Amino acid sequence: MIRTPIMIVGAGPTGLMLSSQLHRYGAPHTIVDTKPGITQLSKALAVQARTLEQYRQLGIAEAAINKGFIAKNVRFIVNGTIKATVPFGEIGAGLSPYPYLFILEQSQNEALLRDDIISKGGNIQWGSEVVEIGRSENGYTGLLKRSDGSQEPFHCQYLVGCGGANSPVRHFLQMPFQGKTNEQTFFVADITLEMELDKHGLLLVINNKEFLAFFPMSGTNQYRAIGILPQQVNGEDSLSFDLLKKHIEQNIGVRAKVTGHAWHSHYRVHHRIADSFQKGNAFLVGDAAHIHSPAGGQGMNTGLGDAVNLGWKLAAVINGWSETKILESYNEERRPFGVQLVHTTDQAFTIMVSRKWFPRFIRTRILPLGLATVLKFNALRRLMFKTISQTRIGYRNSSLSDGSRSGEIRSGDRFPWFQWNGGNSFDWLSGVGYVILRFGGKTERQVPGWTGPVQTIDVEGAAAKAALAAGLPSSGAVVVRPDMHVQTIVKH
Numbered sequence: 450m451i452r453t454p455i456m457i458v459g460a461g462p463t464g465l466m467l468s469s470q471l472h473r474y475g476a477p478h479t480i481v482d483t484k485p486g487i488t489q490l491s492k493a494l495a496v497q498a499r500t501l502e503q504y505r506q507l508g509i510a511e512a513a514i515n516k517g518f519i520a521k522n523v524r525f526i527v528n529g530t531i532k533a534t535v536p537f538g539e540i541g542a543g544l545s546p547y548p549y550l551f552i553l554e555q556s557q558n559e560a561l562l563r564d565d566i567i568s569k570g571g572n573i574q575w576g577s578e579v580v581e582i583g584r585s586e587n588g589y590t591g592l593l594k595r596s597d598g599s600q601e602p603f604h605c606q607y608l609v610g611c612g613g614a615n616s617p618v619r620h621f622l623q624m625p626f627q628g629k630t631n632e633q634t635f636f637v638a639d640i641t642l643e644m645e646l647d648k649h650g651l652l653l654v655i656n657n658k659e660f661l662a663f664f665p666m667s668g669t670n671q672y673r674a675i676g677i678l679p680q681q682v683n684g685e686d687s688l689s690f691d692l693l694k695k696h697i698e699q700n701i702g703v704r705a706k707v708t709g710h711a712w713h714s715h716y717r718v719h720h721r722i723a724d725s726f727q728k729g730n731a732f733l734v735g736d737a738a739h740i741h742s743p744a745g746g747q748g749m750n751t752g753l754g755d756a757v758n759l760g761w762k763l764a765a766v767i768n769g770w771s772e773t774k775i776l777e778s779y780n781e782e783r784r785p786f787g788v789q790l791v792h793t794t795d796q797a798f799t800i801m802v803s804r805k806w807f808p809r810f811i812r813t814r815i816l817p818l819g820l821a822t823v824l825k826f827n828a829l830r831r832l833m834f835k836t837i838s839q840t841r842i843g844y845r846n847s848s849l850s851d852g853s854r855s856g857e858i859r860s861g862d863r864f865p866w867f868q869w870n871g872g873n874s875f876d877w878l879s880g881v882g883y884v885i886l887r888f889g890g891k892t893e894r895q896v897p898g899w900t901g902p903v904q905t906i907d908v909e910g911a912a913a914k915a916a917l918a919a920g921l922p923s924s925g926a927v928v929v930r931p932d933m934h935v936q937t938i939v940k941h
C-alpha cells in the first residue's frame with residue numbers, strides 16, 4: 450500500500466514539472482505513469498520565454514538552450530508565391546532573458562525534467578497505471594496496475610490529474626469538459642524536406658483551400674509538417690504516408706521534395722476546458738484541464754505554467770507554511786487564462802483552416818503583410834511577444850493579489866525582467882520561497898499567512914536605478930511570490 454500526501458497521475462511534461470517543483474520545495478509525493486518512460490515522440494516543439502524563465506529558476510534553462518535553437522523568421526507562401534518573410538529574431542528584446550521563439554521538442558523537455566527530478570533524489574513510477582480511484586474520509590484511494598501484472602493500492606491526501614486529454618482524475622471527478630470538436634481532421638508528420646529555402650524559420654503555406662505549416666526541427670532538413678487532411682481521405686482510419694507526401698509536395702508552392710519521415714498521425718482538434726480546475730482536494734492540470742489546437746505553440750507551455758502555479762502552493766500546505774485556502778487560488782489564477790487561451794486558439798485555428806470566404810480572405814490577404822507591418826511597430830511587436838511568450842500572464846484578480854501597484858506594475862503581475870551592469874532582476878528570484886525586495890531603506894515587511902522561507906534583499910545603487918526605470922518604487926518594498934509574480938507593492 451502506497452501512502453503519500455500527493456499522488457500525481459501522469460508523467461507527461463505537466464506531471465514532471467509538478468514533481469520537479471515539489472522536490473524543489475521538499476514536499477513528499479508520488480508520481481506514476483502508464484508508459485515505460487518519457488515520450489519518444491517530438492510532439493510540442495515551441496518552448497515559450499515564460500517556460501524558459503521557469504526552467505531558469507529550476508536551474509535547467511542553460512541545458513535547454515544548449516539542446517534547441519531559435520526560430521529566426523516566419524515565411525508566408527500564399528497561392529504559390531513567397532509573400533512575406535517576417536523576421537522574428539529577438540522580438541522581445543529587453544522583456545525577457547529569452548526574447549525569442551525557441552524550438553525544443555517535447556521529448557527533450559521531458560528528459561530535462563526527468564533528469565532534474567532524479568538529480569533531486571526523486572523517482573517516477575513508470576509502467577504504473579491508475580485503474581481505480583475512490584474517495585476516503587481524509588483523501589482519495591486508488592489502485593495501481595503495474596506493467597508486470599501486479600497491483601498495489603494507494604492512499605493520498607491530495608490527488609492531481611496530469612493524465613492529459615483523457616484524464617482519469619477528471620473522469621472520476623465527473624468534471625464537465627465543455628467545448629467543441631472541430632470538423633476538420635488535422636495531420637501531423639515529422640519529415641525530411643529538401644527545398645530551396647534555408648532552414649531555421651517557420652513556413653506557412655496559405656492557399657484558398659489548403660493550409661500547411663512547417664516548423665523547423667533539429668537535424669538536417671527535419672521539419673514538422675501540419676495541415677488539414679486532404680478531403681479524399683478525411684474520415685478514413687489510416688492515412689498512408691505516400692498520400693501525405695504527395696499532398697505536401699503538390700501544395701507547398703515552392704520546389705520541395707519529401708525524402709523521409711519519422712512518424713505521422715492525424716486527429717480532430719478539440720477546444721475544451723474543465724468547469725473547474727479544483728474539486729475538493731483534487732486538481733486538474735495541463736491537458737487534463739484544457740485542450741485546444743496547436744496554434745501558437747501554447748499547450749505544453751500552459752501545462753508547465755499550471756504546474757509551476759500549483760506546485761509551490763501544494764508544497765506550502767504539505768510543509769505547513771500556509772493555510773489550505775491558498776490552494777483555491779490555483780483555479781482562480783489559471784482557469785481564466787485557460788478560458789482565454791481556448792477561445793483565442795479556436796479563433797486562430799478557424800482563420801487558418803476554414804474554407805469560408807472571410808477567414809480565407811484574412812489568411813491570404815491580411816495576415817502575411819499585416820504581421821510584417823505589426824512587427825515594424827515597437828509597441829505592437831512587444832505586445833505580440835508578451836502574448837505568445839506567456840510573459841503577459843498575470844493574476845491581478847486572484848485572492849492573493851491586493852490591488853497594490855507601482856506605475857504599470859500591479860499585484861499579481863509577472864515580476865519584470867531587467868538588467869544593469871553586472872546583474873539582472875531574475876537572479877534575485879532563484880531561491881526557494883518568497884522574496885522581499887527593499888528599496889531606499891529598511892522597510893520591515895512580512896508575508897501575511899506564510900511561515901515558509903523568505904529572503905530579504907536590499908536593492909541599492911545601479912540595481913535600484915534599473916528597478917526604478919522598470920517601474921518599481923524608489924522607496925518601499927516589493928513582495929514577490931515563489932513563482933516570480935508580484936504579491937504586494939508598498940510605496941513610501
Ligand SMILES: Cc1cc2nc3c(=O)[nH]c(=O)nc-3n(C[C@H](O)[C@H](O)[C@H](O)COP(=O)(O)OP(=O)(O)OC[C@H]3O[C@@H](n4cnc5c(N)ncnc54)[C@H](O)[C@@H]3O)c2cc1C
Pocket residue numbers: 458459460461462463464481482483484492493494495496555577578579580611612613614615616617637734735736737743745746747748749750751752
Ligand atoms: C502533434 C502535436 C504537436 C503539438 N505542438 C505543440 C507545441 O508546439 N507547443 C505546445 O506548447 N504544445 C504542443 N502540443 C500539445 C502538447 O503536446 C500537450 O499540450 C502536452 O503534451 C500536454 O502535457 P500533459 O502532461 O498535460 O499531458 P500528456 O502529455 O498527454 O501526458 C499525460 C500522461 O498521463 C499518463 N496517463 C494517462 N492516464 C493515466 C493513468 N490512468 N495512469 C497513469 N498514467 C496515465 C499518460 O501516459 C501520459 O504520459 C502538441 C501536441 C501534439 C500531439
